[in-house]
Amino acid sequence: MLSKKTKYGLKALVYLANREDRQPVQIAEIAEQEQISQKFLESILLTLRKNGFLGSRKGKGGGYYLIKDPADIPMTAVMRVLEGPIAMVPCVSLNFYEACDDCPDEDKCSVHRLMLRVRDSALDVYRSHSLADIL
């Protein structure tokens, strides 16, 4: 299941992308419009900024704004930052790989092989979509 963090983060990105002027938008505005707990959104926007998706400005007229063209923001990157691994098991994760304690041979593990396919199919979807594609 998608965490609310991811859902909120996606909605915020879409909201900012639809602001074509790229002027800073206050957290409070996004929170209100998208029905999101302001404090929670605050931390989400912060991680989006730290990961290079957003810029911010403090003080009057400040807020968050998209730093890149939505067409240049692949959903794979967004999902990995917000939700974490796209894979459902660490042993099939490209960016967050971890071996299983038990499994002596991944190639012979039924779960591994099945989840590889699931990962690939999800990856196909995310790779073929940029932020611009979902506006």
Next chain:
Amino acid sequence: MLSKKTKYGLKALVYLANREDRQPVQIAEIAEQEQISQKFLESILLTLRKNGFLGSRKGKGGGYYLIKDPADIPMTAVMRVLEGPIAMVPCVSLNFYEACDDCPDEDKCSVHRLMLRVRDSALDVYRSHSLADIL
């Protein structure tokens, strides 16, 4: 992320499917071979039985056994029983649908549309695999 319940359940099903004689196998044997907490596995096997995948027999020579041909066990059914919804958001779930509190129009929701595609791609994978296919 896949829960351990699902992972263990899948491994147990595969273990039983590989026993071609379909004779009862004790929980303790599966638990030991697959490195699973026996009591945890006990409850997992129970739900698999209650959902029509397994049969059981008590007493000496008892245990759990597959009740159907592995080729007749679609992974969609297994995943839904063990892991729950295949969709990442309730509003795109076929079997566990729920509307979002916020979202006034699903067709216009970016998250909804994206997650629909993710669900469909995952569904493709699960639908095209039976238990027999992952042995």
Next chain:
DNA sequence: GTTTACCCTATAGTTTTAATAGATTTTTAA
């Protein structure tokens, strides 16, 4: 000096992952 993002901490709630203890049913053997 006001407005806004930034940062840290805490906490209630939920889910996951078991551990514990015993009840029930079936088979086997005396």
Next chain:
DNA sequence: TTAAAAATCTATTAAAACTATAGGGTAAAC
């Protein structure tokens, strides 16, 4: 026939991790 043994079944609950949110203070920009 009866008792013991073997196994599943049931219920409770506890630890740990994670999720979502709130509070309050700090720092920077205007």
